[in-house]
Amino acid sequence: xxxxxxVSKVYPDSTVALDGVSFSVEPKEFVTIVxxxxxxxxxxxxxxxxxxxxTSGSVFFESSNIHRMNKKETSRLRRRIGTVFQDYRLIPGKxxxxxxxxxxxxxxxxxxxxxxxxxxxxxxxxxxxxIWNFPGELSGGxxxxxxxxxxxVTQPDVILADEPTGNLDPANTYEIIRILRKxxxxxxxxxxxxxxxxxxxxxxxxxxxxxxxxxxxxAKDGKYIL
Ligand code: ADP
Numbered sequence: 366x367x368x369x370x371x372v373s374k375v376y377p378d379s380t381v382a383l384d385g386v387s388f389s390v391e392p393k394e395f396v397t398i399v400x401x402x403x404x405x406x407x408x409x410x411x412x413x414x415x416x417x418x419x420t421s422g423s424v425f426f427e428s429s430n431i432h433r434m435n436k437k438e439t440s441r442l443r444r445r446i447g448t449v450f451q452d453y454r455l456i457p458g459k460x461x462x463x464x465x466x467x468x469x470x471x472x473x474x475x476x477x478x479x480x481x482x483x484x485x486x487x488x489x490x491x492x493x494x495x496i497w498n499f500p501g502e503l504s505g506g507x508x509x510x511x512x513x514x515x516x517x518v519t520q521p522d523v524i525l526a527d528e529p530t531g532n533l534d535p536a537n538t539y540e541i542i543r544i545l546r547k548x549x550x551x552x553x554x555x556x557x558x559x560x561x562x563x564x565x566x567x568x569x570x571x572x573x574x575x576x577x578x579x580x581x582x583x584a585k586d587g588k589y590i591l
Contacts, residue, residue, distance in 0.1 A: 366391055367413065367523070367554075372422035374408050374578075382408040383419070384578040390556060392522070395549040397587070398558045399565050400575035406558040409575075410527045413556075414446055415439050444472050446523045447516030447553075451531035453508040455500040461487065461511050462496045468515045486518045487511075490544055506537030513544055523554040530564055542567050 367390040374383040382405045390396050398406050411417045412424050415431050424431045426442055434442060455464050465486065466479045474482070487493045490510040500508055509529055516524055526545060530538040542564065549555045559565065565572055565587065572587025573580055 366425075366427060367556075368425040369409070369412075370423045370425065372409075372412065372419045372424060374405070374412065374417070375420045381578050383412075385422070386575075386578070386580055387422075388573060388580060388583060390554060392554055393549070393552055395546065395555045395568070395570045396557070396573060397565055397568050397570065398556065398573045398575060399560065399587075401560055403577075404560075404575040405578040406560075406575060407527055410525055410556070410558060413525060414443055414448060444519065445521050446525055447519065447521035449509070449512050449516050449524065449526040449529045451528040453500070453505075453512045455508060455511060455515075457500055460497050460499055461492065461503075464500070464511060465515045465518055469518055472519045474519070482518055486514045489517070489547070490514045504537070505532050506534075506540055509533065509537070509541055510544065513541070513548070517548055517553070521553070523556065524548055526555065526557045528558055528560070530559065530561065535563065538564060539567060 369386050369388055372383055372386045375381050386409065398409065400406055412419055413431065415434065418432050429438065431442060456467065459467060462483050465483045469479045469482065484493060484496065487496055490513055492507060492510050492514065495503060495507060503511065530541050533541065545555050545557060557568065569586060572584050574582035
């Protein structure tokens, strides 16, 4: 379970990015966080992976306060949360196989596990045929599918996808949502952020709407109504 308790974030230049945000996410939920650019979505996600600290309030992962964790606990937390970003963040000089293998090695997987799991996870995102290509040889949608494969290969409990469809056309956007839904059905918690109305209407399910650092709506079966 993830729990934000009255979380505020004020950046050093006095920008109030989050203003008293409280909500929780249950295991295996699919939650979409929607709001215009600047609403605070990315800041919210950064706090969850301990990339930044709240100015006040607390963020809990299960019963642990994320911002009171030591280094070892923080790396354990990050291994339990797979991340996907708008800009893919693949390593250009490595093949698709090597990009995913690299993430697995970083989390202590053996060569045998890498050889077995990389083809499998690429099948899951329908990219088995691109295993030996470099990111520069793939379309945006394909790159994002590699990034998703990399995020899920170590079987994290939570997938955090921060504007994953921001650079994609509607067909590829639909494909990414379909894959995230599939991952959710396989038992992972998914947290998706977007500013795109089409994405929200496509995903369905729980929608948290943010505006100027605040949650203005938290709907079980939401639509984008800013
Ligand atoms: P979103 O992801 O919804 O677009 P962000 O969380 O990125 O929103 O940003 C929320 C607000 O905080 C915006 O006004 C943004 O300009 C500001 N902001 C984000 N990061 C920083 C930073 N490192 N320093 C100062 N202001 C920031």
